[in-house]
Amino acid sequence: MSQFPGTLRVDDLDVTVEISPRRESVRLTVERDASVTATVPPLVGPEELARIVRSRRRWLYAKLAEHATLGPARPPHAYLSGEGFLYLGRSHRLLLVDDAPVAVRLLRGRLELRRDCLDDPAGHIVRWYRQVGEPWLLKRVAPWAEVLGVTVAGLRVLPLGYRWGSCSLSGHVNIHWAAMQLPPDLIDYVLVHELAHLRRPDHSPEFWRIVERALPGHRENRERLRRLGPGLWLP
Ligand SMILES: [Zn+2]
Known part of the structure; x- marks a missing residue:
């Protein structure tokens, strides 16, 4: 209550x-x-x-x-060499390879997918976003936590339905793996938004003041997210 x-x-x-x-x-x-x-x-x-x-x-x-910023209409992929996949706001061409030590990797600007993983290409690529996203976000979140004066107890990258992120009052932050397709400055906004919720669990004017103080321009950032969201890949 x-x-x-x-x-x-x-x-x-x-x-x-x-x-x-x-x-x-x-x-x-x-x-x-x-x-x-x-x-x-x-x-x-x-x-x-x-x-x-x-x-x-x-x-x-x-x-x-x-x-939803991550709305339902989005471009499908056929997992053919040459298709573009976004990572940190940049498009990388898919390259099917016969030999590689891992199922998916980003090498010399190409997103390599091993051909024997074509039984579940989406699953392998999503796992890759989660694998590379977690350490990247962990590094990225630390300075923002300091700016906002909050403690992050843990960070996970996972599917979150229509939400970019979520958090619990115990300090656990979840970020949608699809956010790894966004440019880094917008990922910052997603992080700052969730960290600000550790101080205010609602979307009150005070919440938006906290966001704005940490990262000015939240209106523009929300608008950009709304525009970019529907173009992201979400199998
Ligand atoms: Zn929120």
Whole structure:
């Protein structure tokens, strides 16, 4: 109950709760960064709100898909030599090779995929993004944690559905592997956004002030993410 108002977790949805004495019914809004806000009359408790959120789940998911920075329409890959794959904002041509010590690697600007991995090319390439993403992000996150005055207890790179990142109050940060396709300065924004949540779990004006102080230009960054997201590869 202590989290109410604040953030209420309903299944896989984090709902930011705002109490409004003027409202007579619950209003759910999907924000442009794919977060969900509930404006709630004072007498509605967490259980009732959770029930309402569940009853509107179909609508919420449709809205989330619409707003998602990682939307559903994206270019497919046929895993042929010459196709471009993004890493840190740069496109690298795929090169199918017969001999290599690993399934996937970035070598001399080419993304090499070993031919005997063509049974599950997407799986191997996603694993590669996760493998290279983790050490890269761990190095990258340290100075931002210092700027924001927070402690990062752990960082993982994994599929996160429609979200770029998530975090827990214990200081664990998760970043979507697909974010490794973004230019480094936008990855910084994704990191700063999650680290700022370690200080403020919501999207209140104070939250955005924390983000802006650490990394100025959050409006432009959100807009760029929204534009770039649908063009990223997400098998
Ligand atoms: Zn957020």
